[in-house]
Amino acid sequence: MPETLLSIENLSTVFELRGRSLFAKPVELKAVSDVSFTLDEGETLGIVGESGCGKSTLGRSLLRLIEPTAGRIVWQGRNLTELSDTEMRKARRDLSIIFQDPVASLDPRMNVGKIIEEPLKVAEPSLGRGERRRRVEKVMEEVGLAPQMINRYPHEFSGGQAQRIGIARAIVTEPKLIVCDEPVSALDVSIQAQIVNLLKSLKQRMGLTLIFISHDLSVVRLVSDRILVLYLGRIVEIGPRREVFQNPGHPYTRALLSAAPIPDPKIARSRARTALEGDPPSPINPPSGCAFRTRCPIARDVCAEAPPPLFTVGADHRAACLFWEEVRAEGTAVA
Amino acid sequence: MTTPAPLLALSDYAIRFATPDGTVKAVNGLDLTVAPGETVAVVGESGSGKSQTFNGVFGLLARNAETSGEAVFEGRDLLAMSQKELDTVRGDHMAMVFQDPMTALNPAMKIKHQLAETLTVHKRVKRRAAEAEALKMLKKVGIPEAERRIDQYPHELSGGMRQRVVIAMALLCRPKLIVADEPTTALDVTIQAQILDLFRDLTSEAGTALVLITHDLGVVAGIADKVVVMYAGRIVEEAGVDQLFARPAMPYTAALIRSIPRVDREAEAVEPIGGRPPDLIHPPTGCAFHPRCRFAEDRCRRERPPLEAVEPGRRAACWFPFVDDAAGGPAPRTETAGA
Numbered sequence: 001m002p003e004t005l006l007s008i009e010n011l012s013t014v015f016e017l018r019g020r021s022l023f024a025k026p027v028e029l030k031a032v033s034d035v036s037f038t039l040d041e042g043e044t045l046g047i048v049g050e051s052g053c054g055k056s057t058l059g060r061s062l063l064r065l066i067e068p069t070a071g072r073i074v075w076q077g078r079n080l081t082e083l084s085d086t087e088m089r090k091a092r093r094d095l096s097i098i099f100q101d102p103v104a105s106l107d108p109r110m111n112v113g114k115i116i117e118e119p120l121k122v123a124e125p126s127l128g129r130g131e132r133r134r135r136v137e138k139v140m141e142e143v144g145l146a147p148q149m150i151n152r153y154p155h156e157f158s159g160g161q162a163q164r165i166g167i168a169r170a171i172v173t174e175p176k177l178i179v180c181d182e183p184v185s186a187l188d189v190s191i192q193a194q195i196v197n198l199l200k201s202l203k204q205r206m207g208l209t210l211i212f213i214s215h216d217l218s219v220v221r222l223v224s225d226r227i228l229v230l231y232l233g234r235i236v237e238i239g240p241r242r243e244v245f246q247n248p249g250h251p252y253t254r255a256l257l258s259a260a261p262i263p264d265p266k267i268a269r270s271r272a273r274t275a276l277e278g279d280p281p282s283p284i285n286p287p288s289g290c291a292f293r294t295r296c297p298i299a300r301d302v303c304a305e306a307p308p309p310l311f312t313v314g315a316d317h318r319a320a321c322l323f324w325e326e327v328r329a330e331g332t333a334v335a
Numbered sequence: 336m337t338t339p340a341p342l343l344a345l346s347d348y349a350i351r352f353a354t355p356d357g358t359v360k361a362v363n364g365l366d367l368t369v370a371p372g373e374t375v376a377v378v379g380e381s382g383s384g385k386s387q388t389f390n391g392v393f394g395l396l397a398r399n400a401e402t403s404g405e406a407v408f409e410g411r412d413l414l415a416m417s418q419k420e421l422d423t424v425r426g427d428h429m430a431m432v433f434q435d436p437m438t439a440l441n442p443a444m445k446i447k448h449q450l451a452e453t454l455t456v457h458k459r460v461k462r463r464a465a466e467a468e469a470l471k472m473l474k475k476v477g478i479p480e481a482e483r484r485i486d487q488y489p490h491e492l493s494g495g496m497r498q499r500v501v502i503a504m505a506l507l508c509r510p511k512l513i514v515a516d517e518p519t520t521a522l523d524v525t526i527q528a529q530i531l532d533l534f535r536d537l538t539s540e541a542g543t544a545l546v547l548i549t550h551d552l553g554v555v556a557g558i559a560d561k562v563v564v565m566y567a568g569r570i571v572e573e574a575g576v577d578q579l580f581a582r583p584a585m586p587y588t589a590a591l592i593r594s595i596p597r598v599d600r601e602a603e604a605v606e607p608i609g610g611r612p613p614d615l616i617h618p619p620t621g622c623a624f625h626p627r628c629r630f631a632e633d634r635c636r637r638e639r640p641p642l643e644a645v646e647p648g649r650r651a652a653c654w655f656p657f658v659d660d661a662a663g664g665p666a667p668r669t670e671t672a673g674a
Contacts, residue, residue: 050523158611188380189550193594193607200604215524218553222596222605242601259528260598261553265576267599268557275532276525278479279493334599 002040005209006062006177011035011071013054013061017284029284031057032068033233039177044203044210046224046241048217048256050280054233055213059179062211063095064088093123096175100182102162106154113150116140116168123173139168142205143198160191164198171202179211184219196223217260221245226316229253232283232291235310239317248333249311249319252292257333290320298323341368341407342512342544343392343429348404350384350391350568357616361387363568365404366642371511372542374534376559376576378549378591382612384568385548389514393431394421409511427457430505434517436497439504440489446473446500447485453507472503476533495526502533509541516548531558552595556580564588567613567623570642574649584651584658587624622653630655 013032019025031054039045047055060066062073064080073080075091083091096119099105106115116136120127127135137147143164154162163183170178180199184192200223203210214220220227227244229237229252237250248254255274262268276295281287290308293299302322310318313328321327350362362384369375379385391402392413406413408429413421425431433439441449450469454460460468466485473481476499489497498518505513515534519527535558538545549555555562555576562579564572564587572585583589593606610627613619622640625631634654642652 050525160611188612189552190380190591190594190608190612193596193605194609196596197604197607217524218596218598221598221600222602245598255525257598259524261524261527261551261557262597262599263552263556263580263592263595264597265556265559265580268553273528275528277529279495279526280523 002042004038005041006039007074008062009036009072011061012069013057013066014069027284030233032061035235037228037238039209041209042207043225044212044223046220046227047211047213048220049230052280052283053230055230056181059181059211059213063097063179093173094176096170096178098166098170098178098180098183101186102159102166103154105166106162108154111151111153112165115165116172119169120172135172139172143168159187160194163195177209181213232286237319243314243317245334246332247328249313249324249328250321251296251298251327254327254333298326339370342371343369344407346405348406350387351401353399359615361568365570367563369544369546372544374538374545374558374560376547376549376555376562378555378562379565380550380612382615383565385565386516389548393425427508428510429512430510432501432505432515432518434520436501439501442489446487450504450507453504457508472507476503495522498530512544514546567618572651578649584645584656585653586628586630
């Protein structure tokens, strides 16, 4: 039985935005609301949702790169939100992150060697220079970069190679958990596959646990064991990959899946589509009750009353919809 | 079988950029036609030349660019036109939609005025009538509460809504050709589906030809009649959408299709294309794809394969294309992973 590595309990992150005038009260934006889930050692959790749903804020909050407003982050039995800065810095060697824009996330004035060794200096200050260099060269090889490139600068690299540098930096401290925030979205299609495969093989080799944040459902399906779907900062569905894709319990998940393009003209022409109308509402002023009800094809009056709890709809599979049985009865979403 | 006269025909069309590092051969010897009412998807990765090709057609290239060849639209060569002539053709007969709608919208101008201006300038319609027409078009592209929205500024609208405004603007003069460059790439998937539905309806209703420039083969599959695949500034394959996906002829196309994960498949891995995109200043000898092609042979390294018909209605630039025996072409190569 795999061990629970991370347990998120009722996590909320609220941003205060300045009011419209100088004296107006600040406006609250609930980017993440009351999110709870656990993560087992060695698994990959995919977090999906549209822009503004809070997926990046969630990823950063659980590493305390953004300070959460409420809730607990229990990492190997310790609540990270209670750690002092020094203790947190120590804990960070186990926790890492990979960003979307590979070139922008690298300091242009540092060469590759310096960029990759930076987290190592913080995590293991006692390491000698030679040993650090050896570790850097080792991870460069692991991510498919020739160690001779160690003195080059970020601008000399293509997007795919720059992302390899970002990955090398993320794994150099031999972390246990890596949050991957849209790690392939800025890359060309043919390069995306290289990076996805690299992440998957590193995960195998190093026994990593991954949180994979992406708006691209097809990439998420390829890498994840479990899927978490966010809408306006709340979990609307969480469950095993195959279950969530084939037989979702939330109408939003179903709509997302039916809108995802499929590179097969015959299927693309014949598939049933749940067309969603309009745009997601503003997180500053979310609808009462279920936040999805304003775009939901099966919403009823009762949906406006209170945010629906997460119902158990299958084994290890939960969805926040009062009418989840109806959604499930619709049958296969995508094969 | 007679084909109608093309609406747009590029022949031996090339674009070069003079840079301090050398000449970038962005687009080379392109032959491409778009028939009236046809939806053509132009697919490629960054640096393939897909966007530059049509920026050139619209006269939107940077100053260090040089175009050659012909770009004939409704019988007239756009490259030989004066700026003034080009201005009347653009907007009036052909329109362009970009990835970022804000590049096409003036942030300081109400939607109403931007849309009406298109008509008052190009069609000499009176202001009042132009605004009425603009409102009608906003409704047609599915903007809710169009009466209220038309009085707003671009920043008050969401990304999807802005893209609808830009499409409305492009449609106002009833162009025969719309070129849309990654029009849904910046949008969320549910909004992308709405915009693609809109394009589908508009092309079938009004008979407008559409060139859709994209890197996303999923988008292509749902909307295109014909697909043109570009690599390193050249067309490497052209085929009907069903043919292309079922039986790609060029190894690059086949590899591209295999490299994308699918939302409707359980899979543990995808097959990436190795190597890196080509250097356009010093492109590889022979076939530009040969350093990344697992079928490459000596000839591929020495000689560049011409874009030739491999069977009726499809062209490929490959010395060893995958084609069916029945079509009478060269023998098919062994393919490990079926498309």
